[in-house]
Amino acid sequence: xxxxxxxxxxxxxxxxxxxxxxxxxxxxxxxxxxxxxxxxxxxxxxxxxxxxxxxxxxxxxxxxxxxxxxxxxxxxxxxxxxxxxxxxxxxxxxxxxxxxxxxxxxxxxxxxxxxxxxxxxxxxxxxxxxxxxxxxxxxxxxxxxxxxxxxxxxxxxxxxxxxxxxxxxxxxxxxxxxxxxxxxxxxxxxxxxxxxxxxxxxxxxxxxxxxxxxxxxxxxxxxxxxxxxxxxxxxxxxxxxxxxxxxxxxxxxxxxxxxxxxxxxxxxxxxxxxxxxxxxxxxxxxxxxxxxxxxxxxxxxxxxxxxxxxxxxxxxxxxxxxxxxxxxxxxxxxxxxxxxxxxxxxxxxxxxxxxxxxxxxxxxxxxxxxxxxxxxxxxxxxxxxxxxxxxxxxxxxxxxxxxxxxxxxxxxxxxxxxxxxxxxxxxxxxxxxxxxxxxxxxxxxxxxxxxxxxxxxxxxxxxxxxxxxxxxxxxxxxxxxxxxxxxxxxxxxxxxxxxxxxxxxxxxxxxxxxxxxxxxxxxxxxxxxxxxxxxxxxxxxxxxxxxxxxxxxxxxxxxxxxxxxxxxxxxxxxxxxxxxxxxxxxxxxxxxxxxxxxxxxxxxxxxxxxxxxxxxxxxxxxxxxxxxxxxxxxxxxxxxxxxxxxxxxxxxxxxxxxxxxxxxxxxxxxxxxxxxxxxxxxxxxxxxxxxxxxxxxxxxxxxxxxxxxxxxxxxxxxxxxxxxxxxxxxxxxxxxxxxxxxxxxxxxxxxxxxxxxxxxxxxxxxxxxxxxxxxxxxxxxxxxxxxxxxxxxxxxxxxxxxxxxxxxxxxxxxxxxxxxxxxxxxxxxxxxxxxxxxxxxxxxxxxxxxxxxxxxxxxxxxxxxxxxxxxxxxxxxxxxxxxxxxx
Amino acid sequence: xxxxxxxxxxxxxxxxxxxxxxxxxxxxxxxxxxxxxxxxxxxxxxxxxxxxxxxxxxxxxxxxxxxxxxxxxxxxxxxxxxxxxxxxx
Numbered sequence: 001x002x003x004x005x006x007x008x009x010x011x012x013x014x015x016x017x018x019x020x021x022x023x024x025x026x027x028x029x030x031x032x033x034x035x036x037x038x039x040x041x042x043x044x045x046x047x048x049x050x051x052x053x054x055x056x057x058x059x060x061x062x063x064x065x066x067x068x069x070x071x072x073x074x075x076x077x078x079x080x081x082x083x084x085x086x087x088x089x090x091x092x093x094x095x096x097x098x099x100x101x102x103x104x105x106x107x108x109x110x111x112x113x114x115x116x117x118x119x120x121x122x123x124x125x126x127x128x129x130x131x132x133x134x135x136x137x138x139x140x141x142x143x144x145x146x147x148x149x150x151x152x153x154x155x156x157x158x159x160x161x162x163x164x165x166x167x168x169x170x171x172x173x174x175x176x177x178x179x180x181x182x183x184x185x186x187x188x189x190x191x192x193x194x195x196x197x198x199x200x201x202x203x204x205x206x207x208x209x210x211x212x213x214x215x216x217x218x219x220x221x222x223x224x225x226x227x228x229x230x231x232x233x234x235x236x237x238x239x240x241x242x243x244x245x246x247x248x249x250x251x252x253x254x255x256x257x258x259x260x261x262x263x264x265x266x267x268x269x270x271x272x273x274x275x276x277x278x279x280x281x282x283x284x285x286x287x288x289x290x291x292x293x294x295x296x297x298x299x300x301x302x303x304x305x306x307x308x309x310x311x312x313x314x315x316x317x318x319x320x321x322x323x324x325x326x327x328x329x330x331x332x333x334x335x336x337x338x339x340x341x342x343x344x345x346x347x348x349x350x351x352x353x354x355x356x357x358x359x360x361x362x363x364x365x366x367x368x369x370x371x372x373x374x375x376x377x378x379x380x381x382x383x384x385x386x387x388x389x390x391x392x393x394x395x396x397x398x399x400x401x402x403x404x405x406x407x408x409x410x411x412x413x414x415x416x417x418x419x420x421x422x423x424x425x426x427x428x429x430x431x432x433x434x435x436x437x438x439x440x441x442x443x444x445x446x447x448x449x450x451x452x453x454x455x456x457x458x459x460x461x462x463x464x465x466x467x468x469x470x471x472x473x474x475x476x477x478x479x480x481x482x483x484x485x486x487x488x489x490x491x492x493x494x495x496x497x498x499x500x501x502x503x504x505x506x507x508x509x510x511x512x513x514x515x516x517x518x519x520x521x522x523x524x525x526x527x528x529x530x531x532x533x534x535x536x537x538x539x540x541x542x543x544x545x546x547x548x549x550x551x552x553x554x555x556x557x558x559x560x561x562x563x564x565x566x567x568x569x570x571x572x573x574x575x576x577x578x579x580x581x582x583x584x585x586x587x588x589x590x591x592x593x594x595x596x597x598x599x600x601x602x603x604x605x606x607x608x609x610x611x612x613x614x615x616x617x618x619x620x621x622x623x624x625x626x627x628x629x630x631x632x633x634x635x636x637x638x639x640x641x642x643x644x645x646x647x648x649x650x651x652x653x654x655x656x657x658x659x660x661x662x663x664x665x666x667x668x669x670x671x672x673x674x675x676x677x678x679x680x681x682x683x684x685x686x687x688x689x690x691x692x693x694x695x696x697x698x699x700x701x702x703x704x705x706x707x708x709x710x711x712x713x714x715x716x717x718x719x720x721x722x723x724x725x726x727x728x729x730x731x732x733x734x735x736x737x738x739x740x741x742x743x744x745x746x747x748x749x750x751x752x753x754x755x756x757x758x759x760x761x762x763x764x765x766x767x768x769x770x771x772x773x774x775x776x777x778x779x780x781x782x783x784x785x786x787x788x789x790x791x792x793x794x795x796x797x798x799x800x801x802x803x804x805x806x807x808x809x810x811x812x813x814x815x816x817x818x819x820x821x822x823x824x825x826x827x828x829x830x831x832x833x834x835x836x837x838x839x840x841x842x843x844x845x846x847x848x849x850x851x852x853x854x855x856x857x858x859x860x861x862x863x864x865x866x867x868x869x870x871x872x873x874x875x876x877x878x879x880x881x882x883x884x885x886x887x
Numbered sequence: 888x889x890x891x892x893x894x895x896x897x898x899x900x901x902x903x904x905x906x907x908x909x910x911x912x913x914x915x916x917x918x919x920x921x922x923x924x925x926x927x928x929x930x931x932x933x934x935x936x937x938x939x940x941x942x943x944x945x946x947x948x949x950x951x952x953x954x955x956x957x958x959x960x961x962x963x964x965x966x967x968x969x970x971x972x973x974x975x976x
Contacts (some may be wrong), residue, residue, distance in 0.1 A: 068937050075922045078945065082952040083915025085908065085959065219935050230937045234926035241922055269960035273953040280945050287938055 004148030007324070014325060015167060015332075021191055022184030029183040038183075038263035040270035045190035046257045047275050048197070050077055050248060051282050052132070052334035053139035054405040056196055056327045059283065061304030063290035067227040070286060072237055073405075074279040076244025084272040087249065088258065090423050092268055094526050095259035099593035103255040103415060104345040107437075109592070110422040110523050111430035112516030113601040118349030120434060121415055124441050125252045125345055126384065127449070128411030129338050133388025135404045136331035137161055139304075141392075143327050146308045147320075161389040164335045168385075169378045172340035185336060186261055192329035197282055199326025203307050204285020206319055207292045211310070218288050225291040239489045240406075246416045247409040253334065256341035335385070343380035348595050351376035356603060370553055373595060407452050410492055414440035417496070417503045426520045428503070431510035436503025440495045447476050448491035543576035549603065550587060553594050562590060666833060673716060673847070677709035719848040723833070726855035733774040733859060737882045740804060740811065741767035743775050747782035751790060758790040758798040758817075766804045769811055770882040777856050778879070781864065784849040785815050785875050792873070793819035811881045814867060816874040827866045904958070911955050918948050 055073075062070035080088065091106075100106045104125060108118035141157045172185060212218040222228055248254055262268070293306030301309055307327065311319040355372055417440070418433035485493070512520065543563070550559035566586065567577035577583055584604060591600035684702040688694070694702070725731050744767055748760055771778075789800045795818045803814045822830060833851045850864075857864045862879030921944045925937060 067934050068941065071941055072922075075918075075941075075945075078948065079915045079918045079922070082918055082948055083912075084956070085911035086915060222935050222938075223933060228934055230925075230932050230934050232926055232932075237926050238923055241919070266960050269956040272956045273949050276945070276949045276952065280942065280949065284942065287934065 004144070007144065007147050007321075010321065010325070011328060014328065015163075018188045018191065018332075019167075019170070022188045025187040026184040038267075040264075040267040040274070042186060042190045043262065043264075043267040044271045044274040044278065045193040046186050046261060047254070047271055048193040048278050048282075049189055049253060049257060049333050049337050050251075051193075051196065051279070051330060052405075053136050053327050053331035054132075055282060056200060056330040057139050057143070057304045057307055058135075058405060059286045060290045060293065060306045061302070063286045064227065064294055064303035064306065066231070068230055068287070069233070069236065069240065071283055072240035073244045074283050076241045076246070077248040078276040078279055079241070080245045080248045081272050081275045084268050087420065087423075088268055088272075089265070090526060091249075091255075091259050091419075092262050092265050094423060094523055096262065096265065097526065098522075099589050101260060101348060101593065101595075102341055102345045103250065103252050103419070104349050105592070106255070106259070107415065107418055107422065107433065108349065110519055111418075111428075111433050112513050112519055114430050114434075114516075115349065115353050117418075117430060117434055117437075118345075119353075120437050120441075121418075122342075122345040122349045124414060124437060125412060126342055126387065127441075127445075128408050128414075129252060129342055129384070130387045130391045130408075131404045131411075131449075131452075132408040133335055133338060133385065134392035135408075136335050137388060137392045138404075139327060140331045142302070142305060143308060143324055146305055146312070147324070157389060157392055161385045164332060164339075165382050165385045167332065168336045168339045168381050172336060172343070172381065173374055173377050182261065182340065185340065186257075189257070189333045189337060192333040193278075195329040196326040197278065199322045199329075200282055200307065201285060202319060203311060203323050204289055206314075206316060207285065207310060208288050210316075211292050211296065211314060212288070218292070221295050222287065222291045225294050227287075227291065227294070233486070235489050236486055239486075239492050243406070243409050243413055243492055246413040250412045250415040250419060251338075251409075252341040252345065252412070253338040256337055256344075260341075335388075339381045339384045342384045343377040346380035346383070347373055347376035351380070352595055370594075373553070404452075406488055407448055410448055410488070410495060411441070411444050413492070414444055414495060414499055417500045421503060421507070422520070423523050423526075425507075426517075426524045427507055428520065429507045429510045429512040430516055432503045432505070432507030435506035436499045436501075439502040440499025443495040443498050444491060447494060448487065451476050451487070543579050546579065546587060546604075547576065550591065553591055553603075562587070669833070670720070674713065677713045677716075681706050681709045681713075716848075719852060723848055723852050723855065726852060726859065729859075731859060733777065735772060735774055737770055737772045738775045739767075740769045740771050740813075743771075743779050744782065744802065744804075744813075746775075747779045747786060750779070750783050751786035758786075758793060758800050760786070761799060761801045763803070769804065769806050771811055771879060772882040773860050773862075773879055777860065781853040781856050781877065782813075782815075784853050785864075785877070788849065789815065789817040789819075789873065793817045795819050795872075806881055809881050811879050813877040813879075814870075814874060815877070816867070816870045817872040819872045821868075821871070821873045822866065824868070827868060830866060831864075907955060907959055911959060914948070914952060914955060917951075921948065 059070045059073070062073075094100065095106065098109055100109060104118045104121035107121045108114050111117045137157045137160055140160050144156050144160075172182060208215060208218045212221055249258075289306055289310065290303065293301070293303060293310050296313065297306065297309060307323045308320055311317075311323060352373065355376075414437055417436050418428070421428040422433065480494075547559060547563050550562065553559075554562065563577060566583050567573065570577050570580075570583075572578070588600050588604050591603065594600075595603070684706050688699065688702055688706075741764060744762065748762075752758075752760075786800060790798065793800070797818075799818045801814075801816045801818075803816070805812045805814070831850045831854045833848055853864050857877065857879070860879055862877065864875060864877050867874040867876040922941070925940065
C-alpha cells in the first residue's frame, strides 16, 4: 500500500512541477515568445477544465448508478462547441473588443455597465460555484482516504483548501498587470488536462484489456452488469443535455477560459472539433470502468472511486498513483481557474464599488488602486475557497458527487437568458435581465439548492413535504402542483421558465438608459462595428488627473505609455493628450480590462464629473447637426441666388452698354438724316435770296425742291415721333372689328398713290376675314410693306402677291414680290432703325418704316417677319382673328 | 450599409462559403437531434448498443465540425458579412 506521506510528497512534487511550468512560461511570455503559448492546442486543453474531479471520479460513479446518462454532461458542451459559429464566436468577439474580464463583467457591461447586474451575477456565481469547489475538495479528500484510510477527512479537506488557496494566490495574482492573460496558469491547466486524460485512458485501457480481457469480454461483462440495460429517462436526458450546454457557457471558469483568456478568435475554429474530441476520449472508458468496477469490487465500494480502487485491487499501484494524479489535476485546475474567475468578479463588482463609494474624495485622491485590486483578489480567492470548504464541511458530505455538480450547473445556468438575450436581442434591458436573474436565482435556491443541504438545515422537513405554512402549491419540489417530476428537471424547468419570462416581460415593459442602448447596439451588432459605442461627452477634466488615476490602476509604465501613445496620435508631444471623448473611451476600455466595465466607468465618472452622454446630449447634438445642415443649405441657396443676381446684373450691364452704343449710333444717324435735307434747303433758299436774275422756271424748281425737302423732314420727324411713342408704349390703339379686305383695299390705294407702279395680285375670296385690331395702324403697316415693294422691287414688271390665310385664331398675310429679295445676311437688319440696303434715298424713305411696323405689330399682339425662300422679298404679317367671326 | 446595390448573385466561391456558414449554424441543431433521438428507442435497449450509437454519432459530428471549421477558420466576418440576413446569396 502506498503510504500517505509518499502520496503527499508526490503531490507536492507535482505542484512544484506545475509551479515551475507556470514560472518558465511566464518568463518566456515576458521575453515575447508567446507563439506556442497561444496556440489552438493550448486553448483547447485549457477549455478541458470543464472536466473536473467530478468527471474524473464522479462520471464513473454516475455511470455505475445510472448507466449512460452521465454522457449527457458531455453532449451538451459538444453541441455548444460544434455550434461555435452561432454563439461562442460572438461571445469571444465581444469579450475581446470590449475587454471583458468575467461573465459578471459581460452582463454588467451589456446592460449599461450596471453595477447592480455585476453584483447580482457575482453573487449567483459565488453561490453556484461554492458546491462545485466543495465537490473538488471532497473528491481529493476521498481519494486521499483511499490510500490512507486512517487520515482525518475533514482535516485533509482543510489542508487541501489551504494548499489550493496559496497555490492560486501565487499563480492567479502573481501578475501585477491584472488585465494580462494568465499565461502561466493557462499552460499549467493545459498540462493538467493532458495528465487527467492520460490517467483516465490508462485506467480504461487497463480495465478493458488488463482486467476484462478485451473488448468482447468487456461487452459481455457490460451486458451482465446491473447497468447493462439502458434505463432511458427521456426528460432527464434532454434536460441534462441542455443544462450541460448552458452551464458550459455560463460557468464562470468556463467563460474565463473560453472568452477572457482567448488570445485569438481563430483558435475557436480548432477548438470546435478538438474540445468535443477531448470530451469523447475522456468519457470513452467511463462505462467500461464502471461495469468492471461493479463486477469485481465488493458491493460496499464507493463507485465514485472505482478509478482508484480498481487498479489498487489488482495491485497496480503505479497506475493508481497516476489515476490519483489525474484526479488531483482535475480538482486543482478547476479550483484555480474558478477562484481566479470568481475573485476577479468579486473584486471588480463588489469590493471595488464599495471601496470607491467609501472614497469620498474620488478615485484620484485615493491610494494605489492596484494594491487594492490585488489584495481584494487574494482575499476573494481565500474567501471563495473558505466558502467551498464550509460547504463541504456542513453539507451532506456523503452526497453523490454528480448531484452536487448538477446543483451548481442549474444555479449558473440562470445567467443564460440574460447572456444569450443580451447578445442577440437589442431590446433586452437591465431591468429585464435583473429580474430574470433574480427570479431564476430565487427559484433555484428554493427548489434545488436549499433542499439539497438536507431536510433540516435551512428548510424544515415539514416545509419540504407540505410547503411553507402548509401551502401545498409552494412545495419546493412540487412547485405549483407539478408533482412526480424529477427534482432536478423540476428545478431546471421552473427556474429557467420563470427566469426567461421575467427577463422578457421586464425588458418589454422597461425603457433602457442611453448607455444601455448604446451597449446593446454594440453587443448585438458586434461584427458590424467592433468599436465600442461612444459613452462620453466632451469633458473639461485635466488629463493629468486621469493620468494619476490610470497609473494607480494600470501601473505607472503602462499608463504613461498609453497616454504618450494617445498624445502622439493627436499630434501632440509629451504625456498629456487632449481629453476627447475618444480618449476617455479608450482609457475606460483599458481600465475595464483591470477592474471591470462598471467600476472603470464609475471611476472615470467620478473624475470627469459624470459627463456621460445623456439622451439630452444626444438630442442636442442631433439638433445642432440639423441646424448646421439647415444653415449650410441656406447658405448654398443664398450663394446660388447671388450668382444669379450677378449674372443678371452682368446681362443688364451688357444690355445697357449696347443700348448706349445704339443710342450713339442713332443720334449720329439722325443728325446725318436731318442734315442732308437741311443742307439742300439752306443752299436753295440762299440761291433764291441772292440770285435776282433767276428765271421763273428755276425759281419754281428750286422752291419745289425746298418744299420737298421740308416735307421729307416733316415726315422724318413724324416717323421719329411715332416710333418713340410706340417704343415707350404710350400709343393709343383704337381697337375695332373690321373686315381685312377693306383694310387691304385702303392700304393698296394709299400705296398706289405713290410714284412707282406695281401690279398687285389678290384673292378677294380669302380676304373676307374679320379682324379685331386697330384698322388704321394695320393699314399703316400694310402701306409700308406695299410701298417698300413698289420702291425696291427690281423686277422689270414688279408684281406683289398678297395671300391671306386664317389658321385657328391667327390670320396670316403674306406679301411676296417678284424681285431678287433681300440677301440672307441683311434679313436681320431690315427691321432696325435707319436700315437701308444700298443708297436708295431717292426713294424718299426715312428708313424707319419697318422698325415702326414691327413696333405696331407687337402692340397689336401680332408680328411681322421676313419670310425667306419665296423667290422675292416676302413679309409675313400675323395678327389675331376676331373671336369666332370668320366669314 | 452603403448605398451601392448588392449584387443579386455571388461568385461560386463566396456562395460556397456562405453555405458553409449555414452548415456551421445548422450543425448544433443536427447534433441535438442526433443526441436526443435515443429517447425514442433507448428504454430497455442494451447499454452496449447505446454506447456504440452515441460514440459513433459523436465521432461523426466531430468529423463534420472539423470539415466545416477548417475553411471557416480564416473567414473574417468584418462588417457584418456573415450576419446580415439581407444580403444576396
